[in-house]
Amino acid sequence: MALASGVRFAPRALLRPWALLRGTTLGRTEPAAGGGGDGARRFGSQRVLVEPDAASGVAVMKLRNPPVNALSLELLTELVISLEKLENDKTFRGIILTSDCPRVFCAGLDLTEICGRNPAHCAEYWKAMQELWLRMYLSSLVLVAAINGACPAGGCIIALSCDCRVLADNPKYRIGLNETLLGIIAPFWLKDTYVNTIGHRASEQALQLGSLFPPAEALQVGLVDQVVPEDQVQSTALSEMARWLAVPDHARQLTKNMMRKATADRLLRQRDADTQNFVSFVCRDSIQKSLQAYLEKLRQRKG
Numbered sequence: 669m670a671l672a673s674g675v676r677f678a679p680r681a682l683l684r685p686w687a688l689l690r691g692t693t694l695g696r697t698e699p700a701a702g703g704g705g706d707g708a709r710r711f712g713s714q715r716v717l718v719e720p721d722a723a724s725g726v727a728v729m730k731l732r733n734p735p736v737n738a739l740s741l742e743l744l745t746e747l748v749i750s751l752e753k754l755e756n757d758k759t760f761r762g763i764i765l766t767s768d769c770p771r772v773f774c775a776g777l778d779l780t781e782i783c784g785r786n787p788a789h790c791a792e793y794w795k796a797m798q799e800l801w802l803r804m805y806l807s808s809l810v811l812v813a814a815i816n817g818a819c820p821a822g823g824c825i826i827a828l829s830c831d832c833r834v835l836a837d838n839p840k841y842r843i844g845l846n847e848t849l850l851g852i853i854a855p856f857w858l859k860d861t862y863v864n865t866i867g868h869r870a871s872e873q874a875l876q877l878g879s880l881f882p883p884a885e886a887l888q889v890g891l892v893d894q895v896v897p898e899d900q901v902q903s904t905a906l907s908e909m910a911r912w913l914a915v916p917d918h919a920r921q922l923t924k925n926m927m928r929k930a931t932a933d934r935l936l937r938q939r940d941a942d943t944q945n946f947v948s949f950v951c952r953d954s955i956q957k958s959l960q961a962y963l964e965k966l967r968q969r970k971g
């Protein structure tokens with residue numbers, strides 16, 4: 669990911685993304701409904717819809733992995749590929765990330781990817797999660813999260829990897845890292861991302877308690893930058909984007925890199941160890957039991 673200055677952000681360490689896209693339609697380009705020219709053409713994949721607007725240099729990227737945009741291996745992979753595609757296209761300077769699923773921005777890790785799976789699968793899955801975080805956290809593009817639904821755990825991390833967050837004012841749309849309530853522990857780089865956003869003391873409290881903040885509290889603690897009525901989330905995200913794009917790219921990109929590089933480097937230095945920790949932790953019998961029980965609870969809650 670070369671910057672105009674030649675500085676490189678994240679190394680191209682990614683896995684084998686294309687190999688993961690079994691039966692997906694990534695790369696297909698089709699006219700947007702009612703659209704005409706180039707700026708109105710959309711592309712994407714099964715789980716990530718991209719609506720590019722070449723004129724403004726902004727693309728809207730919609731997560732569509734129903735019912736709750738759980739971060740399956742396929743969704744993680746498709747997100748990385750869509751992000752890379754936009755980054756490599758000089759037309760684009762910013763992405764608005766939002767959800768195509770009603771009431772949920774992103775439910776976080778797809779627990780079915782780590783429940784009852786073998787260690788090799790858990791490792792592959794975790795590496796994909798690391799990769800998406802690294803790519804987003806260090807993206808040279810401006811990323812604005814238009815959070816139009818619930819945003820727990822991994823969903824919150826996706827939002828925190830963006831440069832700016834706009835949350836819809838609905839008490840059901842809570843955001844935060846609730847891992848401890850599942851009996852699991854946020855890894856250090858999720859914790860670092862939290863601390864970088866809301867500070868040490870607030871993170872210490874929120875992480876241990878597994879707090880999920882309703883909009884007004886999320887704004888107060890600094891997890892989001894704006895809380896607006898639901899029907900104004902997209903327009904506010906666009907206004908925020910304009911504010912960020914008013915800054916010359918090279919200056920903003922180098923500043924972003926300066927602010928975030930140390931945090932990303934910490935994971936890059938210990939990526940394998942982090943994967944091993946994750947795998948040995950989630951594959952423990954006791955953790956598998958609590959994940960299973962949590963999933964069961966979620967499924968029963970429905971009826």
Ligand SMILES: CCCCC/C=C\C/C=C\C=C\CC(=O)SCCNC(=O)CCNC(=O)[C@H](O)C(C)(C)COP(=O)(O)OP(=O)(O)OC[C@H]1O[C@@H](n2cnc3c(N)ncnc32)[C@H](O)[C@@H]1OP(=O)(O)O
Nearest residue numbers: 738775776777778779818821822853855945946949966967
């Ligand atoms: C010492 C070393 C340490 C190393 C590191 C170790 C561990 C690191 C760990 C992990 C980091 C984890 C981060 C995570 O992201 S964990 C995931 C946490 N996510 C949640 O807790 C969210 C759970 N979901 C919800 O709260 C609700 O679903 C939600 C508010 C998002 C939406 O509510 P709604 O009422 O609309 O929908 P539901 O009826 O609840 O759900 C519909 C359907 O979807 C299934 N589902 C929901 N969430 C998940 C999920 N995260 N993964 C998989 N499936 C999910 C739910 O079970 C329903 O399924 P079904 O009944 O239709 O089959």
